[in-house]
Amino acid sequence: MVRIGVLVSGGGTNLQQLIDAQATGRLGGGEIVTVISSKPGVYALERAQKAGIEAIALSRKDYPDVEVYSQALIDALKARNVELVVLSGFLTITSDSFVQAFPNRIMNVHPALLPAFGGKGYYGLHVHEAVLSRGCKLTGATVHFANEVCDGGPIILQKAVAVQEGDTPESLQKRVMEQAEWTLLPEAVSLFCQGRLRVEDGKVSIAPAHAGENAGAAPSEGVKQ
Amino acid sequence: MVRIGVLVSGGGTNLQQLIDAQATGRLGGGEIVTVISSKPGVYALERAQKAGIEAIALSRKDYPDVEVYSQALIDALKARNVELVVLSGFLTITSDSFVQAFPNRIMNVHPALLPAFGGKGYYGLHVHEAVLSRGCKLTGATVHFANEVCDGGPIILQKAVAVQEGDTPESLQKRVMEQAEWTLLPEAVSLFCQGRLRVEDGKVSIAPAHAGENAGAAPSEGVKQ
Numbered sequence: 328m329v330r331i332g333v334l335v336s337g338g339g340t341n342l343q344q345l346i347d348a349q350a351t352g353r354l355g356g357g358e359i360v361t362v363i364s365s366k367p368g369v370y371a372l373e374r375a376q377k378a379g380i381e382a383i384a385l386s387r388k389d390y391p392d393v394e395v396y397s398q399a400l401i402d403a404l405k406a407r408n409v410e411l412v413v414l415s416g417f418l419t420i421t422s423d424s425f426v427q428a429f430p431n432r433i434m435n436v437h438p439a440l441l442p443a444f445g446g447k448g449y450y451g452l453h454v455h456e457a458v459l460s461r462g463c464k465l466t467g468a469t470v471h472f473a474n475e476v477c478d479g480g481p482i483i484l485q486k487a488v489a490v491q492e493g494d495t496p497e498s499l500q501k502r503v504m505e506q507a508e509w510t511l512l513p514e515a516v517s518l519f520c521q522g523r524l525r526v527e528d529g530k531v532s533i534a535p536a537h538a539g540e541n542a543g544a545a546p547s548e549g550v551k552q
Numbered sequence: 553m554v555r556i557g558v559l560v561s562g563g564g565t566n567l568q569q570l571i572d573a574q575a576t577g578r579l580g581g582g583e584i585v586t587v588i589s590s591k592p593g594v595y596a597l598e599r600a601q602k603a604g605i606e607a608i609a610l611s612r613k614d615y616p617d618v619e620v621y622s623q624a625l626i627d628a629l630k631a632r633n634v635e636l637v638v639l640s641g642f643l644t645i646t647s648d649s650f651v652q653a654f655p656n657r658i659m660n661v662h663p664a665l666l667p668a669f670g671g672k673g674y675y676g677l678h679v680h681e682a683v684l685s686r687g688c689k690l691t692g693a694t695v696h697f698a699n700e701v702c703d704g705g706p707i708i709l710q711k712a713v714a715v716q717e718g719d720t721p722e723s724l725q726k727r728v729m730e731q732a733e734w735t736l737l738p739e740a741v742s743l744f745c746q747g748r749l750r751v752e753d754g755k756v757s758i759a760p761a762h763a764g765e766n767a768g769a770a771p772s773e774g775v776k777q
Contacts, residue, residue: 440665440668440688440690440712441668441688442668442669442686442688443665443666443667443668444667459755461667461707461755462706462707462754462755462756463665463666463667463707463710464694464707464708464709464710464756465665465692465710465711465712467690467712469689481687482686482687482688482689483689484689485688485689485690486690487665487690487692487712492757492758529687530686530687531687531689532717533717
């Protein structure tokens, strides 16, 4: 059983998909043991509580700088023996020490087909605005491990979504969420929890089903970055 | 009937798809009136001849510089009243005057999901090497109008192709060709010939079927780039 901590900042629609996946046995034996929000009072915390999951707020403004805040997150997650951290609409900046504390154990979902429309400035609606501005006919979502490079970590899963005539950034964001993010993230978490992800040279390989006997085995064991 | 000129440099597998599409009425009423190769003796010329299409070689090395060569291409295409130019594995560099002579009337197929893995240096196997090196799980092909920016012109169609475990640049190139390029290019040419493509602000919109009555209407009429 892999202990999962989910970091949120808002409504928690991706968190809900993870909760539902766990409830219906589609999380590969993983268990969400804590949900931590960078803002108090967000709906994601309510979703966690409704599901009987610990829900805590570690508010960014209660800490003097990003380094101290990141250490508080690390401490909270380590104290709960969290093995996989999922960034689920977590919009608060953390320091390198945070990703270094969980190498290839922090998952993020990005609303585009990386490396396109990734990196600094590409978050939320800005991503979809850029996709439409370039006139792309295809976009999608990417689940990847977080590392020190913004949106530059090892890619786990990607799924394409068609841009439609007349799309606005909002309509495109909704479709990418519904058709890609909501299915990709639980699937990637499940693969991790089944011990089927291996990272080498910054690339993720996915072992076939039933080949990974050691559920929860560290995907980063023997990693050469 | 839209008069099409296809530019090639090698084997002409994409050209063959266009020839087959025309033969089976899937080219939207377009007709390939000439195939021009930048190298003599390539198999693409033979494919054209077998299909009863004029096949000529304008060898780059017979011209002193890229400007004079580009003008020779323009002259050859204009003399044949070509309305749509298709770059089909055409590997020879042309000058800005060439794209300016056929604004939004030159189509190119790129073996990746632009804007990812496009621009200078990204051609042929280099594209697929870069996709694998980044560890992408999804790639594909893009058909776009050529403009002065390498791989930066208006995007017409895109199709995704899955990267598989154990892929080499060669196996990925083959799959992207077979699953994306070979279907996308004839489809884009057909849309053009049906008069269903409009370009505005560097973006392509596709009119619904039967809405474009004026087959062969200039997609660049009223274009603001």
